[in-house]
Amino acid sequence: MMKLHIFAALSFGLIAAPVVALAGNGADILKSQCISCHATVKPEKPGLDHIWERKGPDLYYAGSKFNKPWLVKWLQDPVRIRPAGELYRKHVKPGDKEDVVDESTLTPHMKLAKADAEAVADALMALTGPAGLVNKGAFKGGKVSMTMGSMFFNKLRGCGACHMAKAGTGGLSGPELYTGGERLQADYIYSYIKDPQKFDPGVWMPTLNLAEPDLQRLTGYILQLSAPEGK
Ligand code: HEC
Ligand code: HEC
Structure with missing residues (x-):
């Protein structure tokens, strides 16, 4: 009789409840598995x-930065974003002409199971960071000519010296941006380009004091890089 009950409970999914509850606590996973490398609260001395x-990028404003579907996917199957990991200087060696990434010093990012990835993504999306960090509604959504965008990105504003707009081409010291549109919120992209020091005080990305049309153009270009027409 007892056996039958358990069988019935299993087949109706009743016994699955405790497992779900356990996986549901994204904040606990962050605390136990992630904070050794990532700041989930604003550092006292940025x-x-x-x-x-730091051993990984700050996550205390993750909810104002990432697109949730990307987070859920990436946490299950992380692929490299920063060609030389964190921190660039620690993972490059001098090459013939320029620095090359020393792959032997880089370790793969930990992976999460689907339910945990979903729970953690929810917990991360709740971390919105200080008010006003991201200029909400700043990106106006205009379409950008990819030729113009590329000219600005690579030639006129020098972004390509540190970022890849296409896999395998471009600088290695900043995060790749060819999946930027899938990964990042539009207003975050705009705000970061406008004032990188607001997010990462001391970071080597220059504050270029770009005019509004440039900010719109570069943001639109990065977003379009990961849209089908940008490929
Ligand atoms: C051993 C250190 C380490 C641990 C532990 C770790 N991470 Fe990371 N994490 C990194 C590094 C390094 C990167 C940068 C990877 C890259 O750019 O390719 C990263 C990148 C990320 C990113 C992308 C951030 C960005 O700004 O591009 C997210 C999201 C993330 N980690 C979440 C997590 C979560 C959630 C956990 C815990 C379940 C975790 N990490 C545990 C080191 C770590
Ligand atoms: C000297 C190198 C350098 C230059 C030049 C540079 N960046 Fe950056 N950029 C960085 C670094 C370093 C980061 C952030 C580091 C991190 O999160 O690990 C960054 C971050 C970003 C981010 C946020 C990406 C993310 O995943 O969080 C965007 C968007 C960006 N840069 C766009 C640009 C644009 C557009 C230009 C040209 C106007 C530019 N950058 C010029 C080095 C550079």
Whole structure:
């Protein structure tokens, strides 16, 4: 009789409940598995020392930065975003002409199971960071000519020296941007380009004091890079 009950409960999915509850706590997973490398609260002393010492990018404003579907997918199957990991200087060696990434010093990112990835993505999306960090509604959504965009990105504003707009081409010291549109919220892209120091005080990305049309154009270009027409 007892056996039958358990069988019935299993087949109707009743016994699955405790497992779901366990996986449901994204905040607990963040605390136990992620904070050794990622700041989930604003660092007390932001600046160059923090950037130099951190083992992973800050996540305390993840909810204002990432698109949730990307997070859920990436946490299950992480692929490299920063060609030289964190921190660039620690993972490059001098090459013939320029620095090359020393792959032997890089380790793959941990993976999460689907339910955990979903729970953690929810917890991350709740971390919106200080008010006003991202200029909400700043990107006006205009379409950008990819030729113009590329000219600005690579030639006129020098972004390509540190970022890849296409896999395998471009600089290695900043995050790749060819999946930027899938990964990042439009207003975050705009706000970061406008004032990188607001997000990562001490970071080596220059504050270029770009005019509004340039900010719109570069944001639109990065978004379109991961849209079908951008490929
Ligand atoms: C051993 C250190 C380490 C641990 C532990 C770790 N991470 Fe990371 N994480 C990194 C590094 C390094 C990167 C940068 C990877 C890259 O750019 O390719 C990263 C990148 C990320 C990113 C993308 C961030 C961005 O700004 O591009 C997310 C999201 C993330 N980690 C979430 C997590 C979560 C959630 C956990 C815990 C379940 C976790 N990480 C545990 C080191 C770590
Ligand atoms: C000298 C190198 C350098 C230059 C030049 C540079 N960046 Fe960056 N950029 C960086 C670094 C370093 C980061 C952030 C580091 C991190 O999160 O690990 C960054 C971050 C970003 C981000 C946020 C990406 C993310 O995944 O969080 C965007 C968007 C961006 N840069 C766009 C641009 C654009 C557009 C230009 C040209 C106007 C530019 N960058 C020029 C180095 C550079």
